[in-house]
Amino acid sequence: MLKPVKKSVLFLSFLAIIFLIVYYQFVFKPTETVVKEKILQEFETKMALKIFLIENTISKAIEGAKSISSRTMIRNKAIEFFNNKTSVDELRTYSNQKFQDGVKPLKNCIYAVRYVNDERVAECIKDSVNKYYDYSLKNCGNDIDISVFLNNDSMRVQIISPIKFNEMVYGYDVLVFLYNTVINEISDKTETLHICKIIDKNNDTTLIEHFTFSEDTMVMNADSVYYYSYSNEAPILYSISKDKECVFNELQRLKIRHLSFFFLISISVISIFEIIRKRTQLIFLKKSEILENLVSEKTNNLADAVIKLETTNKQLREREEELIISNHTKDRFFSILAHDLISPLKTVTNLMGFLKDDYLVFDDEKRLKYINVIHDSLWNNQKLLENLLEWSRLQQGAIVVNLTNVVLHNVVEEIRQLLSIQIVNKKLHLKNNIKPGQTFCVDYNILHTVLRNLISNAVKYTNEGGVIDIGFSECTDGADKRYFEFVVKDNGVGMNEHTLSKIFKIGETVSMKGTCNEPGTGLGLILCRQLVEKHGGKIWAETKSNEGSTFRFQIPDSTKCN
Numbered sequence: 001m002l003k004p005v006k007k008s009v010l011f012l013s014f015l016a017i018i019f020l021i022v023y024y025q026f027v028f029k030p031t032e033t034v035v036k037e038k039i040l041q042e043f044e045t046k047m048a049l050k051i052f053l054i055e056n057t058i059s060k061a062i063e064g065a066k067s068i069s070s071r072t073m074i075r076n077k078a079i080e081f082f083n084n085k086t087s088v089d090e091l092r093t094y095s096n097q098k099f100q101d102g103v104k105p106l107k108n109c110i111y112a113v114r115y116v117n118d119e120r121v122a123e124c125i126k127d128s129v130n131k132y133y134d135y136s137l138k139n140c141g142n143d144i145d146i147s148v149f150l151n152n153d154s155m156r157v158q159i160i161s162p163i164k165f166n167e168m169v170y171g172y173d174v175l176v177f178l179y180n181t182v183i184n185e186i187s188d189k190t191e192t193l194h195i196c197k198i199i200d201k202n203n204d205t206t207l208i209e210h211f212t213f214s215e216d217t218m219v220m221n222a223d224s225v226y227y228y229s230y231s232n233e234a235p236i237l238y239s240i241s242k243d244k245e246c247v248f249n250e251l252q253r254l255k256i257r258h259l260s261f262f263f264l265i266s267i268s269v270i271s272i273f274e275i276i277r278k279r280t281q282l283i284f285l286k287k288s289e290i291l292e293n294l295v296s297e298k299t300n301n302l303a304d305a306v307i308k309l310e311t312t313n314k315q316l317r318e319r320e321e322e323l324i325i326s327n328h329t330k331d332r333f334f335s336i337l338a339h340d341l342i343s344p345l346k347t348v349t350n351l352m353g354f355l356k357d358d359y360l361v362f363d364d365e366k367r368l369k370y371i372n373v374i375h376d377s378l379w380n381n382q383k384l385l386e387n388l389l390e391w392s393r394l395q396q397g398a399i400v401v402n403l404t405n406v407v408l409h410n411v412v413e414e415i416r417q418l419l420s421i422q423i424v425n426k427k428l429h430l431k432n433n434i435k436p437g438q439t440f441c442v443d444y445n446i447l448h449t450v451l452r453n454l455i456s457n458a459v460k461y462t463n464e465g466g467v468i469d470i471g472f473s474e475c476t477d478g479a480d481k482r483y484f485e486f487v488v489k490d491n492g493v494g495m496n497e498h499t500l501s502k503i504f505k506i507g508e509t510v511s512m513k514g515t516c517n518e519p520g521t522g523l524g525l526i527l528c529r530q531l532v533e534k535h536g537g538k539i540w541a542e543t544k545s546n547e548g549s550t551f552r553f554q555i556p557d558s559t560k561c562n
Contacts (some may be wrong), residue, residue: 002374008159011237014175015270018433019265019266029397031316034316036248038320040218040247043218043227043242044218044227047229047240048216050186050193050240051229052058053182053185053187054182054238055231056147057155057182058231058233058234060107061108061159061177062120062146063235064107064109064433065144065159065175066144066350066542067106067353068099068103068112068161068175069101069161069162069163069173070387071098071357072357073098073161074098074099074102074114075101075165077094077095078091078116078170078171079096079165079170081116081119081303082116082117083169091116091121092122092161095114095122096122098122099112099123100124102558103124106175106177108178108179109124109175109177110176110177111125111126111175111176112173112175112176114171114172114174115171115172115173115174116163116171116216117171121171121403130422136558140160140172141169142162142167142169144161146159146235146236147157147159147234148195148234148236149195150183150193151243153180153184153187154178154179154180154182154183155178155179155182156176156178157176157179158174158175160172162175168259169301180403188242190246191240191242192240192241193236193238193240194241195236195238195239195242196237196239197235197236198236208514215230216229216230223243224241225241225242225247225273225556226239227239228265230405231519232318271300275294294356303405340527348374352374355367369451400533402443403443403558404441405439405440406439406441406442406447407439408434408438408473409434409435409437411447412432412455412470413432414448415448415451417457418452419455419456419459422459422460426463426464426465426466426516427465428459428465428468430459430468431468431470432470433469433472434470434471441463441557442535446531447555449527449531450486450528450532451470451486451488451530453527453528454488454528454553455468457524458488458489458490458549460515461490461492461493461494461515462491462492462493462548463515464516467491469488469490471487471488471489472484474484474557481556482556482557482558483554483555483557484554485552485554486553486554487550487551487552488550488551490550491547491548492515492548492549493515493545493548494543494545494547495549496545500541500543503525504526504529532553532555535555536556537553537555537556539551539553539554540552540553
């Protein structure tokens with residue numbers, strides 16, 4: 001028969017094993033999963049930012065190449081040579097200095113050459129270029145050809161830009177840009193960056209055996225974590241890899257902390273059971289009163305430790321939710337900046353450049369056409385900035401509901417006046433079905449912003465000659481609580497179920513072109529939802545493809561204005 005001391009040791013060892021299993025399954029594993037997801041999200045965000053910096057560099061090189069190929073005077077001289085109206089010597093004499101003057105202001109451009117009808121007619125050298133002389137004009141077409149080359153400390157962008165006029169190609173400009181600082185700015189000795197040239201990212205025979213993705217993605221194997229991203233500017237695939245151990249070093253520290261914490265808890269549990277064992281001995285020795293006081297003190301200490309642990313876990317969960325919302329907000333903000341602000345500004349810059357260089361060449365009709373495009377782009381950017389400002393104020397809690405009596409019919413007419421150019425251009429019929437003089441206790445700015453976004457969307461997605469109805473009614477819920485319901489209905493293109501499920505979610509990207517190719521940001525409806533909820537209401541949509549959409553939002557009745 002085992003001695004009492006040996007029995008106690010075996011019992012405590014059994015309890016320690018049981019506690020280890022429970023702690024591992026219900027505490028450590030869930031925490032490890034959360035931390036791992038957070039690490040991967042941070043890695044993906046960091047890699048996307050590096051790709052954005054490289055893409056921005058390539059975009060600047062492309063804009064520089066386009067500006068050289070579109071210079072009017074030397075381009076016209078090239079057209080004369082192509083049409084045998086001038087000799088190659090005259091073309092070289094005329095073009096070379098002007099070509100050099102145009103290339104010299106281009107930052108980071110180390111070499112440029114112009115070919116017209118297979119003749120080299122102009123050249124500008126800023127650095128030794130023998131090692132870059134590897135391009136070919138055999139397969140060049142009407143579009144810009146972009147090649148990106150990468151080494152340990154610099155990136156080279158080679159662009160072959162066609163010299164075009166009225167869709168006719170007369171020659172090519174070849175420009176080589178060398179960026180010594182870009183890679184240094186984003187370099188990390190623990191990461192490896194590769195750039196792979198592809199022919200068609202949707203049908204590439206060299207990659208299809210290994211990769212089936214068609215958008216940015218992250219892949220892990222036994223040793224490394226890879227981030228892949230297709231370029232929006234050039235036919236290339238970026239690949240950034242990092243040793244898996246470096247990525248998850250924080251996870252290793254988490255394991256050490258939990259292991260230390262486990263041993264601490266195990267020692268505490270063993271100590272408690274040892275105290276219980278001694279208490280039993282003290283009962284036999286008639287010292288129960290002293291032992292009970294000791295057990296009570298230790299139990300209270302343990303209860304305090306458990307409360308602190310629960311508080312810590314609650315704070316960790318709240319912090320996790322805040323990080324998820326913050327990541328969604330940040331991703332949305334970067335997406336809007338990268339695609340919805342920069343692109344229209346590029347369009348305006350290019351068109352202004354055309355007007356500046358060729359103002360006297362264009363006739364009035366073409367000038368007016370360019371000016372209208374510039375106006376539309378700037379108007380759309382203004383609308384986006386207004387929504388971004390409202391959305392930013394919402395995130396910061398700067399918007400406070402200020403109730404006042406508002407004449408609803410007049411609000412719709414104000415918005416009609418604001419959108420009058422678009423309504424007239426598309427020959428739309430906007431019906432204001434709200435009775436004149438009808439008032440409602442509501443925050444004017446919130447109501448105006450929500451209705452403006454919904455009516456603007458209806459105008460954007462309604463075909464020429466369509467009808468838009470604006471309505472207002474009273475309703476109650478099951479608890480006899482009164483609501484006022486606003487309706488914006490159109491007979492436009494509508495949406496499918498998949499798109500409808502995403503339009504109010506901040507983590508989703510939904511942006512469709514209008515019926516006249518009007519750009520969308522995907523932010524307006526998210527702003528509407530947040531503003532309506534700020535007012536204590538709700539918003540939803542009913543739609544079918546090619547049958548139009550109906551947006552409804554309800555705001556509770558208030559007696560504060562009476």
